Amino acid sequence: MLTLVLDDIEMNNQVMVAALQPLAGCVPRTFTVPAEALAFARARPYEIGVVITDYAMPDMNGVEFIRAVRRIPELGNVPTVMITSYDQRSLRREALEAGATDFLAKPADPFEIRARVANLLALSAAHRAQREYAAHLACEVAEAVALVEEREREIISTLMRAAEHRDSDTGDHIARVSTYVGLIAEALGMPPDECRQLSLAATMHDVGKIAVPDAILLKPGALSAEERREMEQHAERGQRILGGSASPVMRLAAEIAVSHHERWDGTGYPYRLKGEAIPFSGRVAAVADVFDALTTERPYKQAWPLERARAHMSENAGTHFDPRIIKAFLSRWQQVTAFPNSGQHSRSAPSTA
Template sequence: MFVLILDDAPLNNLLMVEAIRDLPGCIPRDFLDPADALAFVREDPEEIGVAICDFEMPGMSGIDFIRTARMVAGFEHVPVIMVTSLDQRSLRREALAAGATDFLNKPFDPIEVRSRVTNLLALNQARRVQIDRVAWLDREVKAATALIAAREREIINLLMKAAEHRDTETGNHVARVAESVTLIAEELELAPERVEQLSLASTMHDVGKISVPDAILRKPGRLSEEERREMETHAERGRRILEGSASHLVQLAAEIAATHHERWDGGGYPAGLSGEDIPLSGRIVAVADVYDALTSDRPYKKAWSHTDAVLHLQAESGRHFDPACVDAFLKGLGRRA
């Protein structure tokens, strides 16, 4: 590790180099000109273990050198020893404020120089080890988080495969809904991480349909009142399937499953929530889900045109849907057109 030595007097540099030359892991680099020393600092600040600079130099004082060097990324925490023949308290305070770590008086004692450099090198090395340790822990946490996220995605995929066995349209439907959820959430300027979570969690919004009888789920005509009530149970059943998980993503999916059929005016199900009492996740998915349902062929109806579906969303804005979510969806569609 380099020990930077800066003094405009060649003899002082020579004596300092001799004092520390044989210290283990120490490579002295001496400079007479502060500009040359700063160029060395900027070149590879991470390789400098300790810097030693004189106070009185022509053109740039030791304090000015320290203040300038401290602005170099990677040099912020390198120990700096200031060497001076002056013993003024105000000078030391100014040097400490500029970033000096320690002081040596002239004429300096080679044994004292060796001891101080050795101690400061050890402190700097310990700091580097700690930084490496923190970086390693950060990598481990990210790896563990990625593994958890991968397992959550695997669980979601398995649930969706189970749902597809009951309804062959489910897979395509949830993919389109997730795309629309992303569009709405981005237009609402939600954080990227939140957008990703909402998109993925939304794929489980109809998981409760696993419990709906085939005769109702695949009925080609309109449902009777009793059949409609049975179909509506899928929202609450979806919540029950997903609730209780320690996963934040699955908790979000449970929230969506339970609330994506609530209405802004309070006329939805299963809880009759209204307005902002409905979680934003449910309000977003409600718009995406209905738009895709309208524009898709179903056993009981033909697909609507995009224009007719948009007109329906606009007509139901403030009644069925959160107006902000409808506006965000339509703006997003316009932006992608």
């Protein structure tokens, strides 16, 4: 393990090297110019076990050098010794505040040098072992999380395949809604992990439709009042299908399933929630779901042109939709319109938007 030794007088460096040579596992590396010592430290931080610096040097004193060393992230905890002929309490306090670990007085006794540096090298080795163990644990945790996420994706994929058997275009609708949800989340400044989780959960927003009879789900044309009531039950059914899981993404999916047909003005379903009483995830999914419904061709209507759909979304901010989410959605308009086949989809199932 390297011991970085800095003193502007070469003879003092030679004395320090001579004192350290009998110490097993200690490889001194000497410098007389602080800037050169810092450049070496930045280039090879993981090899340095202890830093020893003089105090009185031109251009940069020992306290300033210690501060500079501490600003190197990998050397934030490396044991650092200041060696000086000054015995001022204020200087020691300043050095400690800068990050000094220990002090040596000039002229230093070789035995004392070896004893102190040996202890500090052991401390440095313990810090390194702790970092490596923490990194190992982090890798294990990451692998475990990845495995859980893969299992969640498998469950979601199974549910979505079941839904696709009911409606030939469900898979495409899911992909588009998930993409739009991800764009909205990014525009709102959500962290990448939360964007991915929200986008994944949104793929299950219509899973409750697997319990809707084919005669209603696949009916060409508008639904009767009774049929619409049956169709609207898919929101609560989706919540029941997805609810009860300990998985955060499944809980989020259940929340989206039951709330993505609520409206900002309180006229939606199933619970007529209003404003921010509607879960945030449901408000985001509502914008994505309705936009896709508008731009999707159905047996009883043509797909709306993109600009007409945009105008509708804007006009209904504050009534159907959360205005802040509409603003975020429209801020990603270029990406929305660049999505494959945007505005010219075809689908057979009736709309419940």
